[in-house]
Amino acid sequence: MMNVKLCSNLLVVFLTHTVSTQNIRLMDDELDPYDWSLYSFECPQECFCPPSFPNALYCDSKELKEIPAIPARIWYLYLQNNHIGTVTGKSFMNATQLKWINLNKNKITSNGIEKGVFSNMKNLLYLFLEDNELEEVPAPLPASLEQLRLARNKITTIPEGAFSNLENLTVLDLHQNTLLDSTLSSNTFQGLNSLMQLNIAQNSLTKMPPALPNNVVQLYLDNNSIEAIPANYFDAMLKLVFLRLNNNKLTDEGLPMNVFNISSLLVLQLSYNALTRIPAISVHLEHLHLDNNKIDNVNGTQMCPVPIPGDYVYERNVPALRYLRLDGNEIKPPIPFDLMLCFRLLQAVVV
Numbered sequence: 001m002m003n004v005k006l007c008s009n010l011l012v013v014f015l016t017h018t019v020s021t022q023n024i025r026l027m028d029d030e031l032d033p034y035d036w037s038l039y040s041f042e043c044p045q046e047c048f049c050p051p052s053f054p055n056a057l058y059c060d061s062k063e064l065k066e067i068p069a070i071p072a073r074i075w076y077l078y079l080q081n082n083h084i085g086t087v088t089g090k091s092f093m094n095a096t097q098l099k100w101i102n103l104n105k106n107k108i109t110s111n112g113i114e115k116g117v118f119s120n121m122k123n124l125l126y127l128f129l130e131d132n133e134l135e136e137v138p139a140p141l142p143a144s145l146e147q148l149r150l151a152r153n154k155i156t157t158i159p160e161g162a163f164s165n166l167e168n169l170t171v172l173d174l175h176q177n178t179l180l181d182s183t184l185s186s187n188t189f190q191g192l193n194s195l196m197q198l199n200i201a202q203n204s205l206t207k208m209p210p211a212l213p214n215n216v217v218q219l220y221l222d223n224n225s226i227e228a229i230p231a232n233y234f235d236a237m238l239k240l241v242f243l244r245l246n247n248n249k250l251t252d253e254g255l256p257m258n259v260f261n262i263s264s265l266l267v268l269q270l271s272y273n274a275l276t277r278i279p280a281i282s283v284h285l286e287h288l289h290l291d292n293n294k295i296d297n298v299n300g301t302q303m304c305p306v307p308i309p310g311d312y313v314y315e316r317n318v319p320a321l322r323y324l325r326l327d328g329n330e331i332k333p334p335i336p337f338d339l340m341l342c343f344r345l346l347q348a349v350v351v
């Protein structure tokens with residue numbers, strides 16, 4: 001009797017064990033979308049191929065001078081921080097599924113990029129080429145591209161039509177290059193209908209770019225030498241939320257009345273310019289940076305986007321400004337009382 005009981009206990013334990021490992025197997029198979037037997041784990045000897053992430057290839061920080069032959073299974077390719085000078089079609093012959101390429105921090109010149117090497121990558125979504133030696137925006141590029149990061153190169157030229165097919169591009173980063181007013185024409189950004197973030201900070205512009213895509217949400221133009229903004233410049237940009245123009249040469253004369261009275265705008269940064277007056281803002285603006293200008297007087301009644309005090313019949317009429325920087329100007333405390341009457345949601349004023 002005892003023996004039988006022990007036996008059946010063991011049997012139960014054994015069965016449970018089998019069932020649970022089977023369950024684990026099944027779950028594993030369901031979670032793992034790759035049939036491992038289909039991949040020959042070909043891996044360039046300079047690189048690291050993580051077995052649990054067969055679509056990624058890590059070749060970063062290996063002092064590489066050339067791009068190795070990229071296996072066909074790769075989607076994500078990390079080549080940053082090497083000494084790579086050229087990008088040729090040969091390396092990518094089999095790599096037709098690439099989605100991301102990170103080539104930041106290399107020595108790639110515009111001449112070093114074989115014509116058409118990127119446009120052949122029909123599935124490419126992200127192309128990162130920051131901190132290289134490019135003099136031109138690489139072209140042609142594949143229409144699939146969603147992010148193009150070209151910061152910290154020596155770009156002075158954008159070939160005609162370089163962006164015109166990039167209907168899905170959402171991020172274009174060109175900051176810290178040497179773009180001139182003459183680099184940009186009214187066609188340069190044409191076709192970028194999905195563009196949400198445009199960064200042209202730290203270039204050599206003295207004028208605003210001639211025509212920007214209408215759907216831009218974040219526009220960064222800091223650290224140029226922009227002196228003026230044309231009237232109605234932002235009128236078609238109905239989705240603009242963040243605008244940075246710090247460290248430029250904007251003067252009162254260069255700013256048409258109401259140019260920053262943009263109802264979608266939440267953040268406006270105009271630090272380190274040459275303004276003596278506070279420009280008109282919309283009731284929706286939440287953050288305003290005007291520090292380090294030449295403003296010598298704040299009149300809350302004039303600055304208020306709605307008449308004060310009595311017209312706040314509806315809550316929605318209360319100006320949304322929460323944060324105001326006015327330090328580094330010629331303003332003497334105290335903060336005028338009418339400023340507080342107007343901006344009732346204000347949480348911080350830096351004077």
Ligand SMILES: *[C@@H]1O[C@H](CO)[C@@H](O)[C@H](O)[C@H]1NC(C)=O
Pocket residue numbers: 069070071090091092093094
């Ligand atoms: C491309 O794949 C073929 C077939 O697997 C292989 O023989 C060839 O060496 C590969 N070429 C490159 C550049 O990876």
Ligand SMILES: *[C@@H]1O[C@H](CO)[C@@H](O)[C@H](O)[C@H]1NC(C)=O
Pocket residue numbers: 143144145167168
């Ligand atoms: C752009 O994105 C949409 C939606 O993801 C996709 O259907 C379309 O094929 C993409 N266009 C290109 C040219 O890749």
Ligand SMILES: *[C@@H]1O[C@H](CO)[C@@H](O)[C@H](O)[C@H]1NC(C)=O
Pocket residue numbers: 201202222223247
């Ligand atoms: C602009 O230049 C200033 C001063 O040189 C620097 O501190 C700041 O990081 C730069 N900002 C951008 C966005 O380039």
Ligand SMILES: *[C@@H]1O[C@H](CO)[C@@H](O)[C@H](O)[C@H]1NC(C)=O
Pocket residue numbers: 258261263280281282305
């Ligand atoms: C700002 O624009 C709004 C509507 O677009 C308008 O009602 C308001 O008068 C403008 N502000 C100034 C100071 O003109």
Ligand SMILES: *[C@@H]1O[C@H](CO)[C@@H](O)[C@H](O)[C@H]1NC(C)=O
Pocket residue numbers: 299300301302
């Ligand atoms: C502020 O401006 C209003 C309207 O322009 C004016 O009536 C008022 O006297 C000014 N306040 C001060 C302190 O200058």
